[in-house]
Amino acid sequence: MASISPGIPHPRPELADELEYQHGFGNECESEALPGALPVGLRSPQRPAYGLYAEQLSGTAFTAPRASNRRNWLYRIRPSVKHGKFETAPDGLLRTGPIRDAHTPAAQLRWNPFPIPAKPTDWVDGLVTLGANGDAQMQLGVGIHLYLANESMTDRFFFNADGELLIVPQQGRLRLHTECGVLQAAPGEIAVVPRGMVFRIVLLDGPSRGYVCENYGQAFTLPERGLVGSDGFANERDFMTPVAAFEDREGDLELMTKYCGRLFACRIDHSPLDVVAWWGNNVPYKYDLARFAVINTVSVDHPDPSIFTVLSSCSHTPGVANADFVIFPPRWQVATDTFRPPPYHRNIMSEFMGLIHGAYESRPEGFLPGGATLHNCMLPHGPAAEVHEKASRARLEPTYLDNTLAFMFESRYVIQPTKHALQAPELQADYADCWAPLPKHFMGRPKRGPR
Incomplete structure (x- = not known):
């Protein structure tokens, strides 16, 4: 498994963290938290190592062209299908395109910073939608949200079936625990979580605020450079993907999802972040905007x-x-x-x-x-x-x-x-x-x- 080379200083030392990462955008990566957990030469062995379950997470249709196809194979302690019955949950101030509760004014709009709530509010409960377009169920357009949070997600997990999430911290560092491992994003960095991937967010600096682009459409990629040539803009090598890290814990936990514009929640008796090994290219990643x-x-x-x-x-x-x-x-x-x-x-x-x-x-x-x-x-x-x-x-x-x-x-x-x-x-x-x-x-x- 690849990691940051210890001899290369971080361009902004204040953003350096102790986590290990793999490098590159759109790469076919592999990672295992236990030796031998990752099968070699096949995707779905009859009996995976350590008694794990093999499971695929597809970010595109099976028949999408190879260059744009995104999928992961996950080797986990329990399959993701093992959870309680989803029930509708309060949507709070979270909305989804198309927006039907207001008319769009012919006016330029500007907002002051929204305050972070005083009452305990985690990252999901702190989502506030400012606008959206397109249609999430038609898989086009975006939702634009703020997150205003003061509490970490400890026993709560979330996945968004409506789109991938581009997270832009403005105040406070975030640590994202995902099915593919752990990554960290500070103001001046961004983090992207693929559609459907389970994660929870820990606040490292207390009250935190930032922006979210919920992308209902095709997954983000790097734009072409055209006549600029082979280098410049965002370079693939500067994007960072986590290495495998799993949670093997049980308890009375909650799994939430955003599905067709509504929030749902269910009880789950174990952490869904129990992926011991994985390979593929449908991965979460971070990027330092200073690069x-x-x-x-x-x-x-x-x-x-x-x-x-x-x-x-x-x-x-x-x-x-x-x-x-x-x-x-x-x-x-x-x-x-x-x-x-x-x-x-x-x-x-x-x-x-x-x-x-x-x-x-x-x-x-x-x-x-x-x-x-x-x-x-x-x-x-x-x-x-x-x-x-x-x-x-x-x-x-x-x-x-x-x-x-x-x-x-x-x-x-x-x-x-x-x-x-x-x-x-x-x-x-x-x-x-x-x-x-x-x-x-x-x-x-x-x-x-x-x-």
Whole structure:
């Protein structure tokens, strides 16, 4: 089993943890927590070692092309079918696309950070949906949530049948115990859990907050580089997958699932994280966003934000994503004779933004870490008035944007806000006022002609 080489320092020592990982994106990996637990040369032996059960977890149809096929073989103490009867559970503030409890306004939206509850709240109970699009049962679109938690999941486990989960911590480190092993994600890192995989989350720093993109569509993959060539953007080697680690414990435990937009719960008398060995490519993984190799202009003009795409969920239309995960990290700005912040624009894609730390260059006031903005299809947006004025007069010398890490969940479908999101006190009623002071600079005159 592969692990981090001890002689290679972590690029950000504060994010280093004691866990072992395998490296690479989309790799066919294998791992065993006990020697000989992993069968060799076959998938389903008549009697697996240690009295284990063989079980497959498929992330795609059996007949999906080899390049996109995702599946795991798990060798576990008990098969996953062994649990109690699922009963409906309270959905809380968790919602699923299509959203039907509110109309989508023709307005730019921005929220202040939502507070972490004072009462005991674990990661599942702390999910709050801000918006969604598409249809989970049709396997297209996304759900966009916050998690607001102050309690670890100790005797509670969860799997999401509606989509894979891209988790973006903003406050507090998370330790994810999954069927494939244990991984850790801190603010500035992301973690992805495949559709249907069981996990529980431990909070390492107390009260925690972050963002979740629930991807109903095709699993996230790395975007093509095109003319950039063989390197740059997110490199495969920087993605990290856990090694096998199992829980062999019994008790009065709870297993929850999100299924067709509803939460269900059942009793289970053992930990479902009892996988002793596994092999395949349908795996959870983590990624340090600081390892993203930014590609930027070295001549003129502000490039499209697509150059900051880390992960992409494809749709049936080439080049038009079901969902993109885009980041705006520290970077050099050197373009000449150029308005350097993002220009004013209207876009057929819909954009949800979050802020992990620092300030966002286009709107440094009012967009706070833990907050969010939503600019839906064809709604104009861009720099606040004072940012435009400053950038229009700035001396154009090489500038390093530091102390910033924003991100965007972008989708081809309109993101419908939930009723709770539209009625929340965190919604800023005066967001559009940031553009109101934009003056008229026009100095020309209309041509005279026939009337």
